[in-house]
Amino acid sequence: MAFKPANNIQDLQYFGEFGGVNPSISDSSTYTFLSAKTMFDTFEGNADGCYLYSRHSTPSNLYLGEALAAMEGTETANVTASGMGAITPVILQLCGSGDHVVSSRTIYGGTYAFLKNFTPRLGIKTTFVDITKLDTVEAAITPNTKILYCESVSNPLLEVADISGLAKLAKKHNLKLVVDNTFSPLSISPKTLGADIIIHSLTKFINGSSDTVAGVICGTQEFINDLRNVNDGACMLLGSTMDSLRAASVLKNLRTLHIRMQQHSKNGLFLAQKFEADGLKTVYPGLPSHPSHELFKSMMNPQYGFGGMLTIDVGSLEKANELMELMQKKNLGYLAVSLGFYKTLFSAPGSSTSSEIPEEEQKEMGLSDGLIRFSIGLDADIERTYQMMKACMQELNIL
Ligand SMILES: *Cc1c(COP(=O)(O)O)cnc(C)c1O
Numbered sequence: 001m002a003f004k005p006a007n008n009i010q011d012l013q014y015f016g017e018f019g020g021v022n023p024s025i026s027d028s029s030t031y032t033f034l035s036a037k038t039m040f041d042t043f044e045g046n047a048d049g050c051y052l053y054s055r056h057s058t059p060s061n062l063y064l065g066e067a068l069a070a071m072e073g074t075e076t077a078n079v080t081a082s083g084m085g086a087i088t089p090v091i092l093q094l095c096g097s098g099d100h101v102v103s104s105r106t107i108y109g110g111t112y113a114f115l116k117n118f119t120p121r122l123g124i125k126t127t128f129v130d131i132t133k134l135d136t137v138e139a140a141i142t143p144n145t146k147i148l149y150c151e152s153v154s155n156p157l158l159e160v161a162d163i164s165g166l167a168k169l170a171k172k173h174n175l176k177l178v179v180d181n182t183f184s185p186l187s188i189s190p191k192t193l194g195a196d197i198i199i200h201s202l203t204k205f206i207n208g209s210s211d212t213v214a215g216v217i218c219g220t221q222e223f224i225n226d227l228r229n230v231n232d233g234a235c236m237l238l239g240s241t242m243d244s245l246r247a248a249s250v251l252k253n254l255r256t257l258h259i260r261m262q263q264h265s266k267n268g269l270f271l272a273q274k275f276e277a278d279g280l281k282t283v284y285p286g287l288p289s290h291p292s293h294e295l296f297k298s299m300m301n302p303q304y305g306f307g308g309m310l311t312i313d314v315g316s317l318e319k320a321n322e323l324m325e326l327m328q329k330k331n332l333g334y335l336a337v338s339l340g341f342y343k344t345l346f347s348a349p350g351s352s353t354s355s356e357i358p359e360e361e362q363k364e365m366g367l368s369d370g371l372i373r374f375s376i377g378l379d380a381d382i383e384r385t386y387q388m389m390k391a392c393m394q395e396l397n398i399l
Pocket of ligand 1: 083180203214271
């Protein structure tokens, strides 16, 4: 049977404390115990359903976590204060001094900086590889490797990871396959393809209103318990906990994600086809010219499309900047980082979100100066948007 992530979200039923259709928000940092013995048992991890202290877990965080676990098809999940607050504890939980990570080289700038500059201080080394080449990935695995790390659709180059192929390698070499699915919620369900741990920056499409930073780790009950362990759990001890009020608001936004993703994808595909036909260098996984178009198709839940992210290359950073400033002036979107908003957002990743990656390495991975990353908005009239964007490009002699 086909995997139905949005159905799984819808099928969760809530009865709030007073019969509310939304669960009540637990606005407390600490919880009472009727007996001292139960408090002791809870610290030992043996009192299911009891709350201790809100850095460990809260009812509101559990509601959101369960909804996201239902979406991804994992046993459970732990929500965090940011996407980086999800990524860093996962890596630190799975790796210690002497351990090794094999990671895609085209990943979010913050994740890249963490693996490249920060974890070596703790004795954890990373080899960055072209994730689309499974033989290169396998060749990089050493006896000390613990993690295979990738993004299902990579930031900002929109490379697509062969999650089933990577899962086979992970199994063969006894590694954990960790997939950041931020760019393709609902469209791709990494767990059904064999991933062990799925991470999202909820800041982007899932929350969708550019009013918060938040993250989630989806995985087995055992792994999530490990992360929350009071003695050696990276989430518990590093403290990147989500606030309950925020968890309640992200949960409400999550319920419209399927409608929003369909519109982001519809608009993304429309603009990508038009830009490509106009002769612009356009990258979008929904275009047959994308090197991993067929792979994406083989992995996707088709009704959610190829997502809202696309890139064009306008030749130089100068042109890119001019175009973005003009489009913002014409109210076509915002010159801003991040993604998943109702308005289109655009930025030049080489000098912003991927500036952590040294220039030489940017070149090697195909990240050129003139690249503009678009997060296409929910525009009701995308034909008009296209005509107005085209006029901007003509004005600047890009078209
Ligand atoms: C934004 C982003 C992150 C980091 O998330 P924050 O919520 O900003 O901490 C991680 N991965 C990807 C793919 C992202 O786009």
